[in-house]
Amino acid sequence: MKRALPFILVILLASAALRAEESDRPDARYRKEIARLKRRLGRDFTVKQVGMFVAAWDLDEKKAESYEKLIKELEEALYERFLSRRPAEVIRVVLFKDNASLRRNAKKVAEKSIVMPAGGFYMTYEHTLCAEVTMGPWLVRHELTHALVHGDFGSKKPAPWFDEGMAMMVESAVIEGKKLTFRADRRLNLVHRLMKARKLPKLKDVLKMDFPTYNAPATRATADALSRCLMLYLDEKGVLVKFYRRYRIRYRRDPTATKFVEELLEKDIDAVETDLLAWVQAKVRESRESTKKPSSKEPAKPPEMGHKPRKTETVAAIQREKLAIMSS
Ligand SMILES: [Zn+2]
Secondary structure, eight states, rough: TTTTHHHHHHHHHHHHHHHHHHSOOOHHHHHHHHHHHHHHOOOOOOEEETTEEEEEEEOOOOOOOHEEEEEEEEHHHHHHHHHOOSSSSSSEEEEEEHHHHHHHHHHHOOOSSOOOOOEEEGGGGGGGEEEEEGHHHHHHHHHHHHHHHHHHHHTTTOOHHHHHHHHHHHOOOEETTTTTEEOOOOHHHHHHHHHHHTTOOOOHHHHHHHHHHSSTTTTTTHHHHHHHHHHHHHHHHHHHHHHHHHHHHHHHGGTOOHHHHHHHTTTTTHHHHHHHHHHHHHHHHHHHHSSSSSSSSSSSOHHHHHHHHOHHHHHHHHHHHHHHHHHH
């Protein structure tokens, strides 16, 4: 028995080393997806497993490195705070160096024919995200959030206000290690302006909107702004994570999530709206105060309004969502 011990140890160590090596290698599903994407996209693209995704890109080395880091960090941060289930399917993340590459190559990736939007999009039923990186990392963060949240929800379809609200929160969040810190963006000012002009829709109506209504050109920007503000308000009240999980687990009780907002804030939705708008007003006032001319001794503080997207973002977002409707 004593003589057999070293032999057993050698076998155990060898099998442990083999297991470690195997865990570093993509499993069969990933290998299949990697081979498929390589075949379709050709030699200009690098294809590999990144976190739980199969990623492909035609980026230069420096950009590729920064996007690989972004994908891994975002996945870790979202699982740390919000998500608990891995997507059932392997999600493809395909990044293009510019719009010409997107237009030339995105159709090679999809199973069905697609309408080519500007910027980027996530095709839920193809589990495929396409984005051109000239739009900036915010777009990849936004679409990755859609992909991961949909994976976490499984067969349940999150309400449009919630789906977009989460993606908009994450697109401009600060990520430090596994920590996500959310901040206000330009949509806070938009809600404030619409409120002053008495053009703001009722919160309860936005929460009830189905996909086509939410995405209609006449409503999209306003619905986005109000959804984004409600999400940030829930975060500042310290209930956002609880809200996310409650909605996912008890989704069938209220697919629009209105009841869960009411439960967590302990008031009906009209009272929530009143408080939310007072909060928006206070935040805008606070931001204006901080950007007023500083005294000679005090250095000026930047207005913390977060991400300022380019004009193309709105167009891209609308086109993207049109595509999502078509692919659903
Ligand atoms: Zn979106």
